Amino acid sequence: MKKRDSFLSLAVPDISDEEINEVVDSLKSGWISVGPKVKQFEKEFAQYHEVKHAIATSSCTTAMFIAAKLLGIQRGDYVIVPTITWQSTANIVEQLDATPLFCDAEKDTLNIKVEDVEKYIKQYGSKIKAIIPVHVSGLPVDIDRFSGISEKYNIPILYDAAHAVFSSYKNKMVGQFGKMSCFSFYATKNITTGDGGMITTNDDELAEQCRIWSYHGLPKDSWKRYSEEGGSPHVQCVVPGYKFNLTDLQAAIGLAQLRRKEELIEKRNSLIQYYNELFSGLDYIQTPVFETEFGRWANHVYVITILDEKVNRDQFMNELRQLNIGTNLHFYPVHKNIYYLKKYPDVHLPNAEWLMNRILTLPLCTKYSKEDIKYVVESVKFVYEKLKTKNGVDNV
Numbered sequence: 001m002k003k004r005d006s007f008l009s010l011a012v013p014d015i016s017d018e019e020i021n022e023v024v025d026s027l028k029s030g031w032i033s034v035g036p037k038v039k040q041f042e043k044e045f046a047q048y049h050e051v052k053h054a055i056a057t058s059s060c061t062t063a064m065f066i067a068a069k070l071l072g073i074q075r076g077d078y079v080i081v082p083t084i085t086w087q088s089t090a091n092i093v094e095q096l097d098a099t100p101l102f103c104d105a106e107k108d109t110l111n112i113k114v115e116d117v118e119k120y121i122k123q124y125g126s127k128i129k130a131i132i133p134v135h136v137s138g139l140p141v142d143i144d145r146f147s148g149i150s151e152k153y154n155i156p157i158l159y160d161a162a163h164a165v166f167s168s169y170k171n172k173m174v175g176q177f178g179k180m181s182c183f184s185f186y187a188t189k190n191i192t193t194g195d196g197g198m199i200t201t202n203d204d205e206l207a208e209q210c211r212i213w214s215y216h217g218l219p220k221d222s223w224k225r226y227s228e229e230g231g232s233p234h235v236q237c238v239v240p241g242y243k244f245n246l247t248d249l250q251a252a253i254g255l256a257q258l259r260r261k262e263e264l265i266e267k268r269n270s271l272i273q274y275y276n277e278l279f280s281g282l283d284y285i286q287t288p289v290f291e292t293e294f295g296r297w298a299n300h301v302y303v304i305t306i307l308d309e310k311v312n313r314d315q316f317m318n319e320l321r322q323l324n325i326g327t328n329l330h331f332y333p334v335h336k337n338i339y340y341l342k343k344y345p346d347v348h349l350p351n352a353e354w355l356m357n358r359i360l361t362l363p364l365c366t367k368y369s370k371e372d373i374k375y376v377v378e379s380v381k382f383v384y385e386k387l388k389t390k391n392g393v394d395n396v
């Protein structure tokens with residue numbers, strides 16, 4: 001196997017002249033913090049997700065913190081979360097002095113196991129103050145089922161939609177479901193602002209509170225105070241809020257990325273399809289779920305599962321690195337992280353604990369070519385044959 005010259009990292013941001021020109025425009029305009037572009041980005045994002053309100057934040061993590069706080073989560077409460085997610089889904093629950101109840105994952109979709117959700121509701125009843133499902137890799141969870149659970153038990157749903165900017169459920173964009181949804185625009189997400197997040201909701205009161213809590217507790221942000229259309233600059237805080245806003249420099253990137261969304265979706269999907277094509281017929285690899293009965297979506301990450309348990313996944317990652325390929329894990333179960341393991345040692349989730357040694361995220365981003373993908377797949381096949389033989393000999 002001939003090693004490629006340059007390192008192929010997991011993903012790189014796709015920044016074109018369009019993004020650069022938008023940022024330059026902001027830099028020249030005099031508005032570089034909360035200004036017209038944040039407002040425009042919020043408006044266009046809300047339109048795209050067909051939801052009444054979109055509130056831009058500094059990250060998905062800060063978005064989820066504010067959203068969870070506004071659902072009233074506090075000391076002594078329980079919140080249902082998946083374990084296959086990024087740490088912040090559970091961290092925000094801990095930060096509010098509440099207890100996360102970790103659910104297992106489905107082995108094929110990697111999404112939260114709904115049976116575990118129902119089991120916890122039977123066990124903890126009204127102490128459960130919210131459920132935070134994650135649309136892992138952008139694959140929507142069964143939203144109708146969660147809406148039913150929410151209605152039946154009167155528990156609000158806050159969707160962690162960090163990966164799901166391009167995702168829809170039964171022809172409706174995911175941002176319009178649940179009490180609120182939170183998105184991420186981190187550097188390698190489907191669309192990026194460098195770092196950034198968005199809360200979407202159809203609830204007028206929650207939207208207003210999200211704005212106030214994410215901007216110093218003030219009922220007016222700087223655009224409303226200082227622009228020509230803003231009126232009086234006098235303002236007093238009404239709650240002890242945070243400073244969690246997005247800036248115009250970031251929103252400028254986001255606006256250009258949103259304009260390019262069709263191009264980005266198409267490119268991403270064509271690379272995923274190519275991956276699937278090249279991997280088809282291999283019995284030792286499970287490829288990610290790409291199409292569902294629920295409709296259109298685009299993988300944020302391409303996660304394969306190495307089904308042959310004789311092959312060590314970490315060795316697999318190291319071998320790929322030797323071939324100049326960067327990989328990652330989406331995700332190492334949160335309940336197995338040092339902090340959570342120490343605090344909740346009795347949590348055992350068999351699917352997630354099996355997946356944590358079997359899954360592997362391969363490079364995927366819209367800057368990569370089919371040639372790059374072909375190299376990755378050929379390397380995976382090469383490494384598998386090498387490790388299979390090696391471990392086979394070791395096992396004798």
Ligand SMILES: Cc1ncc(COP(=O)(O)O)c(C=O)c1O
Pocket residue numbers: 059060061062085086088089134160162163183184185186196197
């Ligand atoms: C599922 C999930 N939730 C939340 C986050 C946090 O996003 P951010 O980095 O924008 O805070 C991430 C980040 O990758 C994520 O993958």
